Amino acid sequence: xxxxxxxxxxxxxxxxxxxxxxxxxxxxxxxxxxxxxxxxxxxxxxxxxxxxxxxxxxxxxxxxxxxxxxxxxxxxxxxxxxxxxxxxxxxxxxxxxxxxxxxxxxxxxxxxxxxxxxxxxxxxxxxxxxxxxxxxxxxxxxxxxxxxxxxxxxxxxxxxxxxxxxxxxxxxxxxxxxxxxxxxxxxxxxxxxxxxxxxxxxxxxxxxxxxxxxxxxxxxxxxxxxxxxxxxxxxxxxxxxxxxxxxxxxxxxxxxxxxxxxxxxxxxxxxxxxxxxxxxxxxxxxxxxxxxxxxxxxxxxxxxxxxxxxxxxxxxxxxxxxxxxxxxxxxxxxxxxxxxxxxxxxxxxxxxxxxxxxxxxxxxxxxxxxxxxxxxxxxxxxxxxxxxxxxxxxxxxxxxxxxxxxxxxx
Amino acid sequence: xxxxxxxxxxxxxxxxxxxxxxxxxxxxxxxxxxxxxxxxxxxxxxxxxxxxxxxxxxxxxxxxxxxxxxxxxxxxxxxxxxxxxxxxxxxxxxxxxxxxxxxxxxxxxxxxxxxxxxxxxxxxxxxxxxxxxxxxxxxxxxxxxxxxxxxxxxxxxxxxxxxxxxxxxxxxxxxxxxxxxxxxxxxxxxxxxxxxxxxxxxxxxxxxxxxxxxxxxxxxxxxxxxxxxxxxxxxxxxxxxxxxxx
Numbered sequence: 001x002x003x004x005x006x007x008x009x010x011x012x013x014x015x016x017x018x019x020x021x022x023x024x025x026x027x028x029x030x031x032x033x034x035x036x037x038x039x040x041x042x043x044x045x046x047x048x049x050x051x052x053x054x055x056x057x058x059x060x061x062x063x064x065x066x067x068x069x070x071x072x073x074x075x076x077x078x079x080x081x082x083x084x085x086x087x088x089x090x091x092x093x094x095x096x097x098x099x100x101x102x103x104x105x106x107x108x109x110x111x112x113x114x115x116x117x118x119x120x121x122x123x124x125x126x127x128x129x130x131x132x133x134x135x136x137x138x139x140x141x142x143x144x145x146x147x148x149x150x151x152x153x154x155x156x157x158x159x160x161x162x163x164x165x166x167x168x169x170x171x172x173x174x175x176x177x178x179x180x181x182x183x184x185x186x187x188x189x190x191x192x193x194x195x196x197x198x199x200x201x202x203x204x205x206x207x208x209x210x211x212x213x214x215x216x217x218x219x220x221x222x223x224x225x226x227x228x229x230x231x232x233x234x235x236x237x238x239x240x241x242x243x244x245x246x247x248x249x250x251x252x253x254x255x256x257x258x259x260x261x262x263x264x265x266x267x268x269x270x271x272x273x274x275x276x277x278x279x280x281x282x283x284x285x286x287x288x289x290x291x292x293x294x295x296x297x298x299x300x301x302x303x304x305x306x307x308x309x310x311x312x313x314x315x316x317x318x319x320x321x322x323x324x325x326x327x328x329x330x331x332x333x334x335x336x337x338x339x340x341x342x343x344x345x346x347x348x349x350x351x352x353x354x355x356x357x358x359x360x361x362x363x364x365x366x367x368x369x370x371x372x373x374x375x376x377x378x379x380x381x382x383x384x385x386x387x388x389x390x391x392x393x394x395x396x397x398x399x400x401x402x403x404x405x406x407x408x409x410x
Numbered sequence: 411x412x413x414x415x416x417x418x419x420x421x422x423x424x425x426x427x428x429x430x431x432x433x434x435x436x437x438x439x440x441x442x443x444x445x446x447x448x449x450x451x452x453x454x455x456x457x458x459x460x461x462x463x464x465x466x467x468x469x470x471x472x473x474x475x476x477x478x479x480x481x482x483x484x485x486x487x488x489x490x491x492x493x494x495x496x497x498x499x500x501x502x503x504x505x506x507x508x509x510x511x512x513x514x515x516x517x518x519x520x521x522x523x524x525x526x527x528x529x530x531x532x533x534x535x536x537x538x539x540x541x542x543x544x545x546x547x548x549x550x551x552x553x554x555x556x557x558x559x560x561x562x563x564x565x566x567x568x569x570x571x572x573x574x575x576x577x578x579x580x581x582x583x584x585x586x587x588x589x590x591x592x593x594x595x596x597x598x599x600x601x602x603x604x605x606x607x608x609x610x611x612x613x614x615x616x617x618x619x620x621x622x623x624x625x626x627x628x629x630x631x632x633x634x635x636x637x638x639x640x641x642x643x644x645x646x647x648x649x650x651x652x653x654x655x656x
Contacts (some may be wrong), residue, residue: 244526250503257501260461262489262574263520271522319507 005238012237014318016230023226032215043218044290044372045334049327050225051287052310054232056326057319058276059282059307061236064316065245066272067252069169071304072176072281075183076151078299080281081288083147085200088289090137091207092122124198131193147285148278155277156270163266163273168255176302187296199295203288218290225286229323232279236319240277248272309361313368314375321377328376333357412610414439414608415493417580420459420469421632429455430466431632437578442604443621444640445612447629448652453612454498456629457580461495462488474577485599490520494576498583500563504556508547508566511555512538515570537573544602546595561592568599579609585618597621616640 006013026046029037038046062068097116101108108116118128136142157188162175190196206217224241251260251265259265288294307326314325335341336357344351353360372378417435421428430452437443445453458464459469462485471480473491480488489495503511516534519525542548545565550558555566564584571579581600585593600622603609613619619626620642626643628635630652636643643649 014450056425203473239526242526243513243528243530244522246503246506246514247525249505250514253503253505254501256463256485257497257503259485260489260495262486262571263525264486264522268522 005241009237009241011318011320012234013365015233015323019226019233026222027219030215030219031389032213034144040215040218043215043222043373045331047218047222047225047290049330050222050229050285050297051283051290053227053323053326053331054229054283054286056310056314057229057232057236058279059311060314060319060322061279061317062272062276063308063311064180064318064322065240065252066248066269067255068269068273068408069173069308070176070273070276071173071308072180073276073307074303075180075299076155076277076280077284077287078296078303079151079154079183080147080284080293081294081298082200083143083150083281084285085294086137086194087140087143088203088205089121089200090134091140092202092205093117094138095207096120096209117397122147122195125190125196127190133193133387136337144285147281151281152274152278155274158271159273163269166266174325177186177304180299181301182305184296184299184301187299197295197297199293199298200288201293202290203294204290206289221286221290225290228282228286232282233323235321236279239272240319294367309365313365313376315377316375318377318380320380321375324376328359333361336360412439413437414441414474415460416470416472417456417460418470418472420466420471422459422464422466428631430459433469433629433633435627435634437610439577439608440604440606442601442609444622444624444626445610445629446614446616446619446626446643447635449628450631451629452632453629454582455611455632457495457582457612460488460580461485461493473505480603486520489574489576492575492577493580494571494574494578495580496571496582496584496649498568499587500560500567500598502555502558502563502566503568504554506555507552507560508542508555509538509551511566512541512569512643514574515572515573517575535591541569541573544572545599561588561596564588564592564596565599568596568603573601577607579603579607581609583613584611585613585615593618593621 024374026038026043027033029035031038031040032043055073059070062070062073068399094117097113097120098108101112101116114130115128118130122128122130130137136146158176158179162172167175186192187194188197194200204214204217206212208219224253240248247258247263248268250261250263251268259410306329310325310329311322312325313320313329314323336353339354341353341357343353368375374381415437417433418435419428421616422430422493429450433452433454433456435456440621444455447453455464460480462480462483465481468581472478473480473493478491480491483491485519492618500518506514513530513534516537518528518550539548539551542551545568547558547562547566547569550562555563558566566605568581568584571581584596584600588596597618600609604624611619611622613622623640626640627637628646628650635652636646647652
């Protein structure tokens with residue numbers, strides 16, 4: 001009866017093919033696979049960008065499709081990173097401690113090793129005890145499960161409280177900002193058990209893979225990130241397509257109407273909010289091993305606002321728009337803030353892009369909002385000829401007494 | 411005729427203003443009823459209370475054979491009980507096709523997981539096409555609802571209500587802003603719908619009410635002023651004073 005998934009979503013097929021071609025291209029040109037055109041640090045930047053694209057897809061699903069302007073999804077992204085970071089740091093420190101004590105007359109007892117790990121990891125915040133939240137840190141399986149469970153549970157509880165009280169619109173946005181701010185302030189404390197403002201570091205070193213060079217590890221992470229983005233994109237396209245997508249777009253456009261159709265709107269919002277939080281967490285868990293370090297500043301409120309800006313510039317309400325926005329803005333941002341953009345001497349003043357980039361970003365955000373509300377993704381409509389219906393001359397409102405186009409312009 | 415909905419002694423106050431004052435109302439299982447009344451008579455608030463949007467300060471709203479109270483239920487639960495509501499302004503999902511609008515309204519499991527794994531069956535597609543035929547939008551199925559004319563949107567919304575297979579339809583000013591021909595079609599739709607279910611129509615337009623040819627309830631200042639045939643209520647002295655004689 002129904003056509004196949006890709007027949008209904010041609011853009012998903014095109015996206016997957018482009019993503020595969022991109023990954024293959026970078027792999028062949030990389031340092032690790034011989035041609036050495038793309039440096040390892042560039043591979044890492046591209047791998048991280050794919051993770052940012054994935055969290056942008058999640059943001060588009062929750063904001064562009066369901067209409068919930070969450071300004072806290074980077075909290076879930078960061079939590080995902082912390083969860084995997086705990087295992088990476090613990091296991092690597094354990095290996096260091098074991099090799100350091102190996103020369104002694106007696107092999108180190110498990111207690112001594114634990115103590116050594118505690119001093120190594122928490123000495124920087126003036127402690128040596130391993131906090132209870134690190135209880136499972138030596139188990140990759142459990143920490144991987146926690147990547148999904150901790151942010152998922154936080155989103156579930158937060159969303160349940162917020163949506164059942166019918167908090168919506170700008171109030172919900174503020175609430176999500178408060179959530180991410182509170183979380184980052186908590187993590188900044190030394191006794192939060194996650195090393196305060198030092199965060200977790202050395203995450204690029206994979207325990208048990210000490211002999212594998214970073215040139216190869218970076219490629220493996222690029223593949224993993226591309227796979228996650230591909231699967232996340234397909235999942236989001238599947239959720240946003242079909243009847244479920246119809247309902248959540250209905251919620252975005254007219255929540256009350258959907259309610260009177262008999263749909264439990266709060267349940268749907270909670271579902272989308274939690275699902276996208278989990279996607280964001282997975283993206284974070286792949287991002288931070290490539291970045292090498294995570295600290296509480298990563299989940300500051302501004303990070304989640306950037307996320308919304310990416311999606312807005314790329315074009316919300318279409319998944320490839322979110323990917324384009326995240327990729328473009330974060331790569332351009334890397335270029336400008338990395339000191340690679342040439343300064344512009346004006347004689348009396350030199351424009352240094354490290355400082356002026358934010359102004360440029362803000363300006364382009366305002367311009368996109370004003371003149372191209374569909375974002376960069378909207379350009380594809382011009383190609384496909386799927387513009388808004390031509391309704392010039394018609395009444396703007398539903399009644400004959402409503403404003404006519406000419407009146408509205410005045 | 412057995413009673414489908416019984417509203418008794420409800421009152422509601424907004425900031426000291428008594429919008430509904432000890433109002434009682436009942437409707438049978440397959441009945442068409444028109445509610446008329448001047449602005450501020452409490453017609454829309456009455457609908458808000460029945461559909462769960464507004465909670466009354468006192469009174470009871472009893473539904474169905476099992477006499478369940480609707481006052482404890484959320485809007486979506488009430489809708490799933492079989493009460494459909496059409497708002498004054500046509501509210502259809504403009505960004506989606508007529509087909510998708512109707513499919514969303516079609517009676518089916520409303521849970522998120524059931525909807526997520528929903529696969530469109532030939533049966534459901536046929537139901538949507540039959541509905542579109544009934545409301546006269548068969549040719550418009552693939553079009554976006556936002557492209558429809560005002561009257562067509564009103565019909566689409568009525569079609570969405572019918573798709574829910576409700577036992578009670580609450581319709582707020584269905585004929586507002588319609589051409590005479592469109593009104594005729596709307597009248598026919600509502601009369602047809604009332605053969606198998608209860609339909610309550612709130613309307614200002616006397617000519618439209620006359621064409622519905624049904625029992626009329628007159629609201630005034632939050633309570634029922636008169637009830638009966640249109641000729642009966644229009645002959646009522648009180649009704650002439652507060653409404654018709656303005």
